[in-house]
Amino acid sequence: MRKEYDLQTDVLATIVATTPVTKKHADLLTAFATRTDYRGARYVMTRDEFGERPARVLTADGREIAADYRAWIDAQLAAHSGSVRAVWLAHKDAGYQLTEIQPVLHYFVHDRGGDQDNFVQLAVWEEQEFVERELFPRDDRWGLPNADELRSGSTGMALIERSERRTLGAPRYRLKDAIDMQQFTAIGNAAYKAHRHTEGERRLTETDGATGAQRIVTLRELTPGYDQVRWPERRFFDDWTASSAGLAGERACLRWTFNTSDYTDPSDVRYLSFVPQWAHTRKIAELTNTGKLDLYSLYGKLKQLDERVGMPFAWYFYGLHGNLVKSGQMERVLEAAEDGLIVLPEHDYQVLRRWHQVPYGF
Structure with a gap:
């Protein structure tokens, strides 16, 4: 469910997704300036500590078998009664390849001025698809992954036929979120105050260690x-x-x-x-x-x-x-x-x- 402070819309997501990745994000900044309400958007920083994630399944000659690896592997497990070995036996000689996505996260800001929290933060994924390995190992002499490992795409990388990494297509943008920080802080502050007030009124029993006398006090009074x-x-x-x-x-x-x-x-x-x-x-x-x-x-x-x-x-x-x-x-x-x-x-x-x-x- 989209939150009150999240300004993400289908239109904004489409604008981001259809804008080509260019040097210094020039085309994306132009798109923000000419096609959205964020005409003053500026690039702030990039975070690149994210790991690869599985994307698609291809045949050895590059034909797409499945657009969503996780949905495909779930269906394969279901069709083979949840048996990883049975899935492996069915496909180990097919030469299927697993494509992966290497993401980096770019931050942009539309600063409306005034209060320090009066800005919109736009977080945009840049994703490059690549392929460098076959999906299944050709033999099981070192064992097979369990079902959770298989779903995550960790199919025994050291044992899988590997090749040089090959990029597939150009990198693409994908909108992560567009957060109105002033709304976020207003909602967060109100929620914090409400919770702290409720906690402060919580009644506790205080016992005097010397006399054993007891009295009812609130957490606020004790703190x-x-x-x-x-x-x-x-x-x-x-x-x-x-x-x-x-x-x-x-x-x-x-x-x-x-x-x-x-x-x-x-x-x-x-x-x-x-x-x-x-x-x-x-x-x-x-x-x-x-x-x-x-x-x-x-x-x-x-x-x-x-x-x-x-x-x-x-x-x-x-x-x-x-x-x-x-x-x-x-x-x-x-x-x-x-x-x-x-x-x-x-x-x-x-x-x-x-x-x-x-x-x-x-």
Whole structure:
């Protein structure tokens, strides 16, 4: 079911799917500008850590047997009473080839300006089909895959007749989603508040360990600072707005992309979240072995990170992400600022102090 914040339509999906893949996505950006509401769309970043997935089944001479490998293999298993060996015996000498798709994911953004979350994020798959191996091994001396492995396309690659990878056709675009981030954050924040309010009112029995006396209290009463906790995703954009990054005119949607999640648990509680993904292209090393550094050297390394990224206070948001900058390093900077050893802009100090009081991250 399409979510309230997902602006994907059949028309938009068709526009994306029928646009040829070109250098720097020039044709796709032109299509966004001339055929959609996202006239200001800009390319942000590409993620290419995704594995191949099975696509089609071909004969040895390239004729299509099945357009959907998984549907075909399910039908084969059903026709052979679920027996992998029976499926293998039926097709092992046919020379069928398995085509696969190598995907990369491109992010584009249509920034509407104003609030930092006022943008549409467009995620577009680029998929290249290729073939490099036969579907079934010619013999079973090393064993056969189980049914789940067969469905996933893992049919014993080391044992299958292989050839050089051969691409099939040109790469193609496919729309993954088009997310109105302002709607996403509004819905997510409201859901978080509602759930936290309900949890806060949950009644518990507190027992005095010394006297054995009991009293009924709410979770809110038992948890210091309960009402200060806010949805991290909302805080990310608010911190950006209040910090040197936002005050310098930097737009979060051009510096980060957002891997969103929307899950409703069995008790009908809805959870929305995202993980920010940096969009920098320059190589930036993780800050390691900083425990032995003095405060000035540590802060200098954080400032160097800002310079490499090209924006002020970038290190704070990388610290929220947690891979390149660690929370302990952020704590040391705050302590140094409070001791007067380094000078932070007041607005950045306040952002860092609020984070220290109620930490969050991704």
